[in-house]
Amino acid sequence: MKIGEFANQLGVSTDTLRYYEKHNLLTPSSRTGAGYRDYGEAALKQMKFILRAKNVGFSLAEIKELLQIKFKKHQHSCHEVKNLTIQKRDLVAERIAELTRFHQSLSVLADKCCGGQEPADNCSILTTLEDIDGLTQ
């Protein structure tokens, strides 16, 4: 399968596939006489793995690690894989916590403001940002 058809089937762009190849995430099975990339069954499976990993939040760098483990499963342990997963989960949790603080602060700010069409001279959002310390602590 040439790159265009392969990309269509997976719902990604050809640019993405070339990018993944350059970054050692997915190498096409072979090349045609004209130098065209030729993707086979194995490439399809691997690309699906990559997309699923992306869907659960892994970055491309993390996916690369997972692939290296997958290629040589007997040289790696469940421990390693679970660690990667848990580390990622905890990182995501931290980010969620930070964003939740933002959300909370923004809600408080929004609730203070009347949102009317009058000039913003006395807007509580602006005065709060001007005057009050420790909005998030």
Place this chain on the structure above:
Amino acid sequence: MKIGEFANQLGVSTDTLRYYEKHNLLTPSSRTGAGYRDYGEAALKQMKFILRAKNVGFSLAEIKELLQIKFKKHQHSCHEVKNLTIQKRDLVAERIAELTRFHQSLSVLADKCCGGQEPADNCSILTTLEDIDGLTQ
């Protein structure tokens, strides 16, 4: 106040201050004879405004908008300010939702894996990423 002292007082780097100046977020009150930046009371207040806005999750681009409103309050309405705040809040909410889906999927994956020291040949995390579709749908 010269840039170094000003930066120290606010807990930011001098690079950050020059960056903010270049991007029209904060211009020092004046320059000394030698061309050194000289920050005054107004700059201090404005920088505190910027840092508070950052603390509630606004991006520098958004803060720039807020500053422009703040400079000419009578030309803008509460409506505008509240809109910015609510839009940001909703964007943050979307991102939280996405990350929460990631967290959920990662937890499911982690729970499946024994995490032991044996080889990863039958690791449930890897086989799940290999085999199962629609992990997040």
Place this chain on the structure above:
DNA sequence: ATAAACCTTAGAGTACACACCAAGGTCAAG
């Protein structure tokens, strides 16, 4: 007078995940 500590500018580099472009080669249909 000289060293340390500060300041200036412009520009490059970082991470992430691609998107877009130019200039050219290849292949099938009509």
Place this chain on the structure above:
DNA sequence: CTTGACCTTGGTGTGTACTCTAAGGTTTAT
């Protein structure tokens, strides 16, 4: 045999918020 759709490489651009570097000027203290 030419048109159009596809493919190749290499390189640049995007957004975010800085950080770092180079090469040089200034201030302060000893």
